[in-house]
Amino acid sequence: MTLKVYNTLGRKKEEFKTLHSGKVSMYVCGPTVYSKAHIGHAMSALVFDIIRRYLEYRGYEVRHVMNFTDVDDKIILRAKKMGVDPFALGEGYIHEFEQHLKDFKILPATVNPRATHEMPEIIEMIQGLVDKGYAYQVDGDVYFRVEKDAHYGKLSGRKLDDMQAGARVDVDERKENPMDFALWKAAKPGEPAWESPWGSGRPGWHIECSAMNLAYLGEQIDIHGGGNDLIFPHHENEIAQTESFTGKPFARYWIHNGMLQLMGEKMSKSIGNLVTIEEFLSLHSPDVLRMLVLNSGYRNPLSYSESILDQVESGLERLRGGMKCQLPGAKGASEQCLKDLAAGIERVKTGFVEAMDDDFNTAGALGGLFDFVKVINQARAEGATDAELKSARATLCELTSVLGLTLEKEKTGSAQLDGVVDLLIEIRRDLRANKLWVLSDKIRDRLAAMGILLEDSKEGTSWRWQ
């Protein structure tokens, strides 16, 4: 079976072939750190975390780079407004974001470079572009000459002529072409600045990613990812810069996730309709957002609302239910039942790979997992023992962890607490035997309030953490 990936460059699914056998180099655009991150950023990070986990499951060694843009106009503006140092401002948001990544169980990237730490590389690259005639200097600014790049527009499917016709940007008369974009911006007094051959200034937005790619992954990479709002101009410009500089094709696969939609509109800092990651985590467990992401195709817009979150949370609970222990008094399942269970294991494994191989079809993969949970539940209901359920549970656990989900709740109790709960269950059993429903229900309700769920069955009572 082969993995197929939808490539924005070409707008179709392609067979996934890496530059170096068994290895994947992947660069994902991280946030610009000028304010608190919102769940749209989390979505993007989750999408690429899932992709990475699956690639590793398929046996690839993944070198994963995610940057932080820690110097740009917005950061400077905001820092000025707040009267704080722009670097300190960015630093704070970076720390916060890194904590969020941990909360969401997003595997740490191999490297997290920052624009401000890569100045020599950035300047060197700009100089190279100037030397080759792809860039020119005006009053301390340096611009990329788009007309010099015959392929400009190939990623976003735009033509220079069309864009010029519809351009709404204020035309900067100093530019040769209105679409020329800044590689280097001259600094105004009081702004963060670095010395360069063109005077003191700071890098433009796009060049940092090109420089960091070059520094940490090389001239050519396998996957370049980010939100689909970055296709133009950011990624288009990255391609232009890097390919003009190296003379080689840059990224083999361009992967873009869809936007998270709140009330039918893109969640974004500028519109202001956002839910910060902090707010989300105060209300929900991290896996709920991951589940929401998994439930649909990564390229589609993702509908977000509290009621949809409730829905996926219930679904997550169902998956977790597959991990439950045998029923009290389980005597072993029938031969046929165990056969079905074994067949279910094979089916879910092949189905999972089949779905994920098709451009990371996580929704399809989840469907198979839900089917599998049903098979497990059927076996349990028929009396399968823990020993008989063991390999099925291991399979469920393995596959869900490829998606980054954690099904088993961390134990919050202790052996002593377990003993106390067992004692209460025993007392309750006696109460029930004497039809003292008020007292027995009180025990159940009070335990439930503490997060301990009792489940009665004919054979006895079992319990679990909620």
Added chain:
RNA sequence: GGCGACGUGGCCAAGUGGCUAAGGCAAGGGUCUGCAAAACCCUGAUCAUGGGUUCAAAUCCCAUCGUCGCCUCCA
């Protein structure tokens, strides 16, 4: 105005030329149960609309309506 994506049962959402259109949530009926919870069994869509191509279309083409994204900072 230009470019692109999308419109599948109440909700979320797979499937993109061919067996009975996955799965989850919600709803209804049933089994179990003192009640509850969990679990199991059963029940619903012909795929925005109108044309067309084809032996065959949700899946390809055209038109219409609607939604969204990008074209300016944006995951």
